[in-house]
Amino acid sequence: MTAAPADAGEGPxxxxxxxxxxxxxxxxxxxxxxxxxxxxxxxxxxxPQAVARYPHHFIDIGRYGRFHRQAKAAGCRDLVMIGTVxxxxxxxxxxxxxxxxxxxxxxxMFRGGDNHLLSILARLFEKxxxxxxxxxxxxxxxxxxxxxIGRREPxxxxxxxxxxxxxxxxxxxxxxxxxxxVVADNYVLAIEAAEGTDRMLARIxxxxxxxRLRSAAGAGVLVKxxxxxxxxxxxxxxxxxxxxxxxARAGLAGIAVMAGAAxxxxxxxxxxxxxxxxxxxxxxAPDEGAP
Amino acid sequence: MTAAPADAGEGPxxxxxxxxxxxxxxxxxxxxxxxxxxxxxxxxxxxPQAVARYPHHFIDIGRYGRFHRQAKAAGCRDLVMIGTVxxxxxxxxxxxxxxxxxxxxxxxMFRGGDNHLLSILARLFEKxxxxxxxxxxxxxxxxxxxxxIGRREPxxxxxxxxxxxxxxxxxxxxxxxxxxxVVADNYVLAIEAAEGTDRMLARIxxxxxxxRLRSAAGAGVLVKxxxxxxxxxxxxxxxxxxxxxxxARAGLAGIAVMAGAAxxxxxxxxxxxxxxxxxxxxxxAPDEGAP
Numbered sequence: 324m325t326a327a328p329a330d331a332g333e334g335p336x337x338x339x340x341x342x343x344x345x346x347x348x349x350x351x352x353x354x355x356x357x358x359x360x361x362x363x364x365x366x367x368x369x370x371p372q373a374v375a376r377y378p379h380h381f382i383d384i385g386r387y388g389r390f391h392r393q394a395k396a397a398g399c400r401d402l403v404m405i406g407t408v409x410x411x412x413x414x415x416x417x418x419x420x421x422x423x424x425x426x427x428x429x430x431x432m433f434r435g436g437d438n439h440l441l442s443i444l445a446r447l448f449e450k451x452x453x454x455x456x457x458x459x460x461x462x463x464x465x466x467x468x469x470x471x472i473g474r475r476e477p478x479x480x481x482x483x484x485x486x487x488x489x490x491x492x493x494x495x496x497x498x499x500x501x502x503x504x505v506v507a508d509n510y511v512l513a514i515e516a517a518e519g520t521d522r523m524l525a526r527i528x529x530x531x532x533x534x535r536l537r538s539a540a541g542a543g544v545l546v547k548x549x550x551x552x553x554x555x556x557x558x559x560x561x562x563x564x565x566x567x568x569x570x571a572r573a574g575l576a577g578i579a580v581m582a583g584a585a586x587x588x589x590x591x592x593x594x595x596x597x598x599x600x601x602x603x604x605x606x607x608a609p610d611e612g613a614p
Numbered sequence: 615m616t617a618a619p620a621d622a623g624e625g626p627x628x629x630x631x632x633x634x635x636x637x638x639x640x641x642x643x644x645x646x647x648x649x650x651x652x653x654x655x656x657x658x659x660x661x662p663q664a665v666a667r668y669p670h671h672f673i674d675i676g677r678y679g680r681f682h683r684q685a686k687a688a689g690c691r692d693l694v695m696i697g698t699v700x701x702x703x704x705x706x707x708x709x710x711x712x713x714x715x716x717x718x719x720x721x722x723m724f725r726g727g728d729n730h731l732l733s734i735l736a737r738l739f740e741k742x743x744x745x746x747x748x749x750x751x752x753x754x755x756x757x758x759x760x761x762x763i764g765r766r767e768p769x770x771x772x773x774x775x776x777x778x779x780x781x782x783x784x785x786x787x788x789x790x791x792x793x794x795x796v797v798a799d800n801y802v803l804a805i806e807a808a809e810g811t812d813r814m815l816a817r818i819x820x821x822x823x824x825x826r827l828r829s830a831a832g833a834g835v836l837v838k839x840x841x842x843x844x845x846x847x848x849x850x851x852x853x854x855x856x857x858x859x860x861x862a863r864a865g866l867a868g869i870a871v872m873a874g875a876a877x878x879x880x881x882x883x884x885x886x887x888x889x890x891x892x893x894x895x896x897x898x899a900p901d902e903g904a905p
Contacts, residue, residue: 487789494785498778500802511791514805517827518817526809526817536808 335359336461337399337453339382339390341406342368345458345465345561348588349405350377352462361397363390368406388421391451402448405458457555459586467562467606469582472590473597477577477605481544483509485579485607488546496550502560505575507543512536520547524569531574540574547580561586562604564596571600582606626650627752628690628744630673630681632697633659636749636756636852639879640696641668643753652688654681659697679712682742693739696749748846750877758853758897760873763881764888768868768896772835774800776870776898779837787841793851796866798834803827811838811851815860822865831865838871852877853895855887862891873897 336353340346340362346369350360362379364371371381380393394402445455459466471477477485484506491504491511501515505527512530515523524545530536547560562580570578577597580587585606587593597604627644631637631653637660641651653670655662662672671684685693736746750757762768768776775797782795782802792806796818803821806814815836821827838851853871861869868888871878876897878884888895 491786491789491791494789495782495805498782498785498802500782500805504807510808511789512808514786514791514807516795516805517801517803517821522817526813530808 334398334400335361335378336456337394337397337402338362339402339404340364340369340374341404343406343561343588344563345586345588346406347373347377348465349403349458349462352464356461358461361394361399363394365406386419387447388419391421394453400452400454401456401461402453403456403458403461404444457559459555459559465586465588466583467580467585467587468590469606469608471603471605472587473594473604475577475597475601475603477544477579477603480508480542481576481579481603484542484544484576485546487511488544488579489548489607492546492548492550499550502550503545503547505543505545505573507536507538507575510538512538512543520545521565521569524566524573524575527573527575528569541576543573543575545570545573545575545578547578547585549581549584555584559584559586561588562593563588564592567593567596567600567602567604571602575602577603577605579605579607582608584609625689625691626652626669627747628685628688628693629653630693630695631655631660631665632695634697634852634879635854636877636879637697638664638668639756640694640749640753643755647752649752652685652690654685656697677710678738679710682712685744691743691745692747692752693744694747694749694752695735748850750846750850756877756879757874758871758876758878759881760897760899762894762896763878764885764895766868766888766892766894768835768870768894771799771833772867772870772894775833775835775867776837778802779835779870780839780898783837783839783841790841793841794836794838796834796836796864798827798829798866801829803829803834811836812856812860815857815864815866818864818866819860832867834864834866836861836864836866836869838869838876840872840875846875850875850877852879853884854879855883858884858887858891858893858895862893866893868894868896870896870898873899875900 336358338346338350338360346362346364350362353360360377362374362377363382364374364379366381366383378397382390448455487509488504488506491506491514492502495501495514503515503520503523505512505523512527513523527536527543531540545566547562549555549559560580562578562585566578583606593604627649629637629641629651637653637655641653644651651668653665653668654673655665655670657672657674669688673681739746778800779795779797782797782805783793786792786805794806794811794814796803796814803818804814818827818834822831836857838853840846840850851871853869853876857869874897884895
């Protein structure tokens with residue numbers, strides 16, 4: 324992970340945007356550093372009003388040729404891809420001519436896990452003269468710092484749960500599956516796969532409400548780490564105020580993410596939400612994960 | 615795994631029963647072999663009417679002394695523990711005097727995963743002169759055979775998904791976590807932890823209904839295997855007609871469990887349900903899991 328300062332001499336940054344607040348946090352950080360941005364919101368995933376205050380062109384998955392022409396015309400060479408976009412069904416994508424030429428590779432993308440998809444996508448764009456950079460490289464202030472944000476700190480028991488969660492995520496990393504687990508008092512309550520972190524937390528809250536968890540409320544940690552083989556330009560784990568709310572509803576003691584390897588779009592809001600909920604949110608050093 | 619024939623000379627078999635149909639399937643199989651049974655249903659988990667046709671004494675978790683006296687009075691030395699019982703919160707258990715003497719060990723049980731709990735429980739009972747046996751040892755007809763039950767067989771793609779599922783479960787076995795995953799077209803859709811198999815399948819059905827899964831219905835396998843370190847006397851994975859219904863609602867192609875290492879209480883019903891639902895249910899040889 325490098326946190327190179329943005330180079331204003333390289334033309335505006337193209338930001339391919341999915342849903343959520345993150346794309347705007349990145350755009351604002353890049354602009355504060357004096358570099359221009361052009362947003363390419365994926366149609367259906369981004370609020371047209373929110374994007375209106377930036378130079379932007381809506382794009383459609385499968386219309387690579389149009390994106391290529393617009394990005395080149397805007398003088399963009401560097402691309403950032405950030406925000407939520409669910410992989411559509413192949414049959415729902417309408418391809419333009421230039422995308423169709425890449426179709427054999429695109430079809431390969433639709434097999435295997437997400438890592439695989441994003442790496443192939445990167446190679447396709449790079450063959451055409453673009454360069455993918457990580458959002459955290461152009462806007463390092465969005466990365467989780469080490470230590471707690473907010474007032475609470477993890478207890479010794481919480482640190483044990485964190486270490487177990489990190490070890491478990493490391494064991495499943497090669498399967499290109501979830502980046503998050505919930506461990507309470509050394510017991511694994513949930514492992515994330517296709518459902519995503521918010522739903523995993525909602526499941527814990529449901530099980531607890533039904534009396535199906537043995538650990539009392541106030542124990543348990545949501546642990547999120549990057550997959551071992553993850554291309555950090557695309558897919559760093561992210562937390563926000565919604566994650567804090569979900570962890571609090573699940574009755575957890577807190578949230579642990581890898582410092583420098585997770586995105587926190589709104590750290591002040593996240594810290595304040597954690598304090599209100601009485602939970603910790605901490606950035607762990609990579610060696611803290613060692614069991 | 616040994617499948618020793620029941621020894622009718624050793625007195626009646628004590629069956630500590632949780633919920634579900636399995637305890638009765640085991641009791642009936644043991645009685646068919648000419649051995650007596652005494653059921654010890656855990657209060658709150660077993661229907662009093664269903665248990666009425668067997669000799670039985672209701673028990674409460676934490677009242678070890680009473681169980682000990684009743685089992686000894688009935689001439690039982692061998693114990694089987696089977697059926698669903700969720701681990702209660704420690705504060706909700708009322709201990710009798712004999713159980714209190716074991717309390718330091720019992721408290722240790724309440725940390726760590728289920729394997730750990732059941733192994734300590736077994737040692738406690740064995741110190742008092744009981745012997746735990748596996749339900750499949752006294753009733754081997756409840757074990758899953760090799761190959762398909764029902765008409766459908768897994769395709770080559772399904773076999774790839776099965777191998778990936780087995781490899782993933784093997785990687786997380788040492789964390790004493792779920793025994794089941796769902797893999798569709800090489801992509802891991804769900805990993806079971808505290809929620810149990812039925813809820814994991816319901817989650818897939820929900821995600822599919824919301825269009826959040828990329829794999830089409832008809833792809834994907836529920837894979838269930840014993841944990842590597844599992845004490846098979848207590849905790850073999852089990853499937854039944856409800857598992858078939860859940861897999862069908864989740865839009866999966868089928869179910870794969872390890873032959874000889876999973877319990878199928880009602881194989882005829884399971885095969886018929888699979889045929890009606892158009893899915894396969896197969897018992898895989900241990901070496902089929904090799905990736």
